[in-house]
Amino acid sequence: MTQDSLALQAIRRKLIGKSLTYDEIFAVMDAISHEKLSPILTTYFAASGYSKGFTNEEIYYLTKAMIETGDKLQFKGIVADKHSIGGVPGTRTTLLVIPIVASAGFLIPKSSSRAITTPGGTGDDMEVLAPVTFTKKQIYRIVEKTNACIVWGGSVDIAPADDDLIKVEEPLMFESFDKILVSIMAKKIAFGSNHIVIDLPYGSHMKVQRKVDAEHLKGKFEYLAQRFKVTLQVYLHETTQPAGRGVGPLLETREALKVLEQTPDRPLDLEEKGLTLAGMLLDLCLKDSPKKLQDQVKNEFGDGKKWAQYILSSGHALKKMREIIGAQGGNPAIISDDLHPGQY
Amino acid sequence: MTQDSLALQAIRRKLIGKSLTYDEIFAVMDAISHEKLSPILTTYFAASGYSKGFTNEEIYYLTKAMIETGDKLQFKGIVADKHSIGGVPGTRTTLLVIPIVASAGFLIPKSSSRAITTPGGTGDDMEVLAPVTFTKKQIYRIVEKTNACIVWGGSVDIAPADDDLIKVEEPLMFESFDKILVSIMAKKIAFGSNHIVIDLPYGSHMKVQRKVDAEHLKGKFEYLAQRFKVTLQVYLHETTQPAGRGVGPLLETREALKVLEQTPDRPLDLEEKGLTLAGMLLDLCLKDSPKKLQDQVKNEFGDGKKWAQYILSSGHALKKMREIIGAQGGNPAIISDDLHPGQY
Secondary structure: OOHHHHHHHHHHHHHOOOOOOHHHHHHHHHHHHOOOOOHHHHHHHHHHOOOOOOOHHHHHHHHHHHHHOOEOOOOOOOEEEEEEOOOOOOOOOHHHHHHHHHHOOOEEEEEEOOOOOOOOOHHHHHHOOOOOOOOHHHHHHHHHHHOEEEEEHHHOOEOHHHHHHHHHHHHHOOOOHHHHHHHHHHHHHHOOOOEEEEEEEEOOOOOEOOHHHHHHHHHHHHHHHHHOOOEEEEEEEEOOOOOOOOOOHHHHHHHHHHHHHOOOOOOHHHHHHHHHHHHHHHHHHHHOOOHHHHHHHHHHOOOHHHHHHHHHHOOHHHHHHHHHHHHOOOOOOOOHHHOOOOOO | OOHHHHHHHHHHHHHOOOOOOHHHHHHHHHHHHOOOOOHHHHHHHHHHOOOOOOOHHHHHHHHHHHHHOOEOOOOOOOEEEEEEOOOOOOOOOHHHHHHHHHHOOOEEEEEEOOOOOOOOOHHHHHHOOOOOOOOHHHHHHHHHHHOEEEEEHHHOOEOHHHHHHHHHHHHHOOOOHHHHHHHHHHHHHHOOOOEEEEEEEEOOOOOOOOHHHHHHHHHHHHHHHHHHOOEEEEEEEEOOOOOOOOOOHHHHHHHHHHHHHOOOOOOHHHHHHHHHHHHHHHHHHHHOOOHHHHHHHHHHOOOHHHHHHHHHHOOHHHHHHHHHHHHOOOOOOOOHHHOOOOOO
16 A cells, blocks of 8 residues: 555544554655645544544654654754743743753753744744744754754754644634644654653633643643653643733743843743743753752752752843854844834 | 634534534534635534534434525425435436336436546436536426426535535545435435435445445435435345446446337346336335325336336337437437447
C-alpha cells in the first residue's frame, strides 16, 4: 500500500472509532506536511479526534510523527523552555522568563506559537523590539551568542503538519485539549527543549475553564514528557484576572520592559508571575546541573525563584534582554518609554 | 442566536457526540443549502456522523430538513418510485420499471440520483435516448402527459444540501449507510413519491456487503417511511452477479430496450429483475387503489408481477417508453439496434 492510501485508510479507520498505529499516523502527518492531503481530508482527520479522542499511545504517535515529518533543532546539554496556555491576552511572561533563565546560564531558545484563539502571540510582542523570522542557521548563531532567542515558530519548518491542522481547526472555533497538547509538545521537542515548564491557568475566562480538565491535561503533558524522556513541570493555577494592564503587542511589551527596567510603575502582578515561572524553570534545570552549581545557588539565593529575583533586580535580566534584541537585529538601547500606543 | 451560529454550535455539539434537535439540524442544512457554510465546516458536519452515528430521530430530522431547505414536487394520489442501491454497474432496471408502472396507470416521476461511487447513474442511461434536464414546470407537463419521467435530479433544486454533503464525502471514498439512506429518502419524498420500492442487494461486490448491514439499513428505511407516512418496501436479496451484460450508459440502455422490444437475444436476467421490482411496486400501489382495480388485476393476471409480465410482453411497456422519450424531446422511434458502441 502506498503512503497516500495508507493515510486515507487511517483517516477512515479513525473516523469510525478505531485506534491507529504509528505507521498510520505517520502516513497522515507525512501527507499533510507534504501538502498531499486536501483541506477536506485534513478536516476529516481533525474531526476524527473529537468524539472518542485519541489514546495516550496515539497522542504520542501524533506528536512524534509531527516532529519527524518536519525540521528539528539540536543543542547540547540542558535546553529550557516555558509555555503559557493562555486564553486571555495580557498574560505574557515570556519576555521576562527568557532573559532571566538565559542570564542564569541555561540555553532557552524560544519559538513562539502562532496565535490561535488569542489576538496575538509572543512572536508579535517580540516583533515590537526586533525581527523574529530567521533561518535555522541564524537561530543557532543567536542562541550561541546569547543563550536564547525569541523567534517566530513559522520561520523554520518545525512540525509543519501542525500548522495545516490549525488552519482547518480555525473555522470551527473550538479546540480540543488533545490538539493543544500535541501542538505544544511537538514544537517544544522539535525545537530541542528538554526542560519545560507549562504554565496552565484555568478559570472561567481561560482556554481551560474547569479544574478537572486542567488536571487531566496536566497528566497528559506529564505522560508525553515521560515518553519523550524530557523533564517537564506543569504549573496549574486558577486565574481570574490577566497579569499586567496592557493588551496588544505594544502595550504588553512595554509592560514587560518596565519590569525588566524595574521602574517604580511596573506591573507587580506580571513581575510576580514571571518570577514564579522563571523560578520553577531554574529549579527544573538545576536538578540536572552539576552539584557545584546546585550548592552555589542554594547557598547564595536559597531557591530558583530567589535566584530569578536577584537576576531581575540586579539588572542582569535587562542586560540579557538587550543582548537578545541586539543579536536579533533590533535596537538594544530601546526603553519602555520609547513605546507609545498608536506608534504601530 | 442567529441561524449561522446555531449551525456552528450544532456541528461542535455533534462532533463531541451529542444528539441534535430539529432546529439545530435545520440550521446546518439551511446554512449548507444557502452556501453559507464553508466546505471545511460542511466536512466537520459530514465527519461528525461517523463515530457514534445519528439516532433514528436525528436521521428523520436530517431528511426532513434536507427536504424543507429545497424545492418540492407535488402530485395527486398514488406516486410510485423505485430506487436501486447499486455498487456494481449494469444493474439498471429503471428503464423497465418506469414504463411498466406508468403503463399500468400509476404516476412514477423518476429523478435519477447522481453517480457517487458508480461510474454512471440512471440519468446517464436515459440521456442516450432523450434530454434529462428540465424545469419543475416541464417535469409536471411530462408527467401529466405520460404518467412518468426519467430526469436528472440535479435539474431541480431538490434537497440541495445533499449535493453539497456528497461533494465533501467524495474525497473520503467512504459512504456511511446513514447518508445513503438520508440522501435517497430526502430526494424521493421531495419529489412527491409515496409508494416506494427500495432494491437493496447485498454481496461482496455490492455497496452493502454483509446481510446484517443490509437488514439494519432495511429497518431504517422502514422507520423513515413510517415517519414520513409513505408506503415503502425493501427488496433485500443477495447478489453476486450484475444483471445484463452491458456496462456503460449506451450498452445498458441497449439491453433495456431489447427487453422492452422483447427481442430473442434480450438479457433474461435483467428482464426477470425488472419484472420482480415492477411487480412489487404494482402490488404496493394496488393496496391503496380502488377495490375495483384490485379485483380486476387479481382476476385477469393474479398478482403484480404477472400484471407487469403482461404489460411487457404485450408491448405496452415499449409503447409507454416511446411516449416518455417523445415527451422528453427524444426520438420515440429509436430501437435497440440503433445504439452502437463507440457512437458516443
